[in-house]
Amino acid sequence: xxxxxxxxxxxxxxxxxxxxxxxxxxxxxxxxxxxxxxxxxxxxxxxxxxxxxxxxxxxxxxxxxxxxxxxxxxxxxxxxxxxxxxxxxxxxxxxxxxxxxxxxxxxxxxxxxxxxxxxxxxxxxxxxxxxxxxxxxxxxxxxxxxxxxxxxxxxxxxxxxxxxxxxxxxxxxxxxxxxxxxxxxxxxxxxxxxxxx
Numbered sequence: 001x002x003x004x005x006x007x008x009x010x011x012x013x014x015x016x017x018x019x020x021x022x023x024x025x026x027x028x029x030x031x032x033x034x035x036x037x038x039x040x041x042x043x044x045x046x047x048x049x050x051x052x053x054x055x056x057x058x059x060x061x062x063x064x065x066x067x068x069x070x071x072x073x074x075x076x077x078x079x080x081x082x083x084x085x086x087x088x089x090x091x092x093x094x095x096x097x098x099x100x101x102x103x104x105x106x107x108x109x110x111x112x113x114x115x116x117x118x119x120x121x122x123x124x125x126x127x128x129x130x131x132x133x134x135x136x137x138x139x140x141x142x143x144x145x146x147x148x149x150x151x152x153x154x155x156x157x158x159x160x161x162x163x164x165x166x167x168x169x170x171x172x173x174x175x176x177x178x179x180x181x182x183x184x185x186x187x188x189x190x191x192x193x194x195x196x197x
Contacts, residue, residue: 003082004057004098004154005064006190008050008075009033015054018071022056023197027064029057031197032095034190035163042187045136045146046076055098055190068137076142079135080154084112086129087119094158095127097166098190100134101153101174105183107131114180115153118173125169127158153184163191 009015022028032055043049058064061079068077080100103111112131119129132152136142155173157166167189177184 003061004055004080005068005077006036006080007054007056007068007072007077008036009052009054010050010072010075011052014072015075018067019054019196021067021071022054025063025067027058027060028197029059030095030195031056032192033194033196034098034192037189037191039185039187042146045142045144047143050075053190054196055192065137073138077137079137080132080152081135082130082132082154083150084131086112086116086131087126088128088130094160095156095195096159096161096192097157097163097170098192099155099157099167099170099186100188100190101155101184101186102148103131103151103153103182103184104148106151107182111182114182115177118176118180125157125159125161125166126173127156128154129156130154163189166191 007018022031034053034055035051036053061081064079119126132154134149134152136146155170174184174186
């Protein structure tokens with residue numbers, strides 16, 4: 001399981017310097033440029049909305065936090081730390097799409113088993129499915145504290161399909177989960193445009 005950072009890319013000097021730094025950083029394993037689509041409810045937590053972001057998989061969270069505060073201190077970054085693996089295939093060939101969802105009613109052992117069952121059947125397109133914790137930095141820039149940060153369901157898709165097709169696929173998966181009696185709400189999509197590292 002690899003942790004993920006999602007940092008707004010505002011095309012200013014700080015964003016460009018962070019991108020260059022992460023391209024050369026041994027802490028950053030993979031680096032992607034993506035478009036962001038947020039649900040209206042999730043967007044209401046942010047003081048400003050951006051269309052693009054850098055997505056980085058990393059090994060040391062402290063270094064990533066330091067980089068965020070050094071290069072883009074006025075943007076709200078999201079760090080997803082994996083808590084529980086539901087599905088993980090050995091190697092991703094092409095990350096195409098990331099779907100961020102939330103289980104608003106929490107989860108227990110029964111829900112985890114049901115989620116694993118759904119994702120085992122959907123694994124040909126889903127690279128990994130994890131329950132994660134979301135940290136938003138700097139917290140002082142949020143309008144409100146996000147109350148479900150410990151109940152994030154993170155899906156990473158590996159395919160050559162269009163982003164619209166990936167979004168529809170994730171919606172079908174979400175409905176399959178809901179049919180199991182687990183309420184999952186979609187909060188954000190990250191459509192990968194380019195792999196930078």
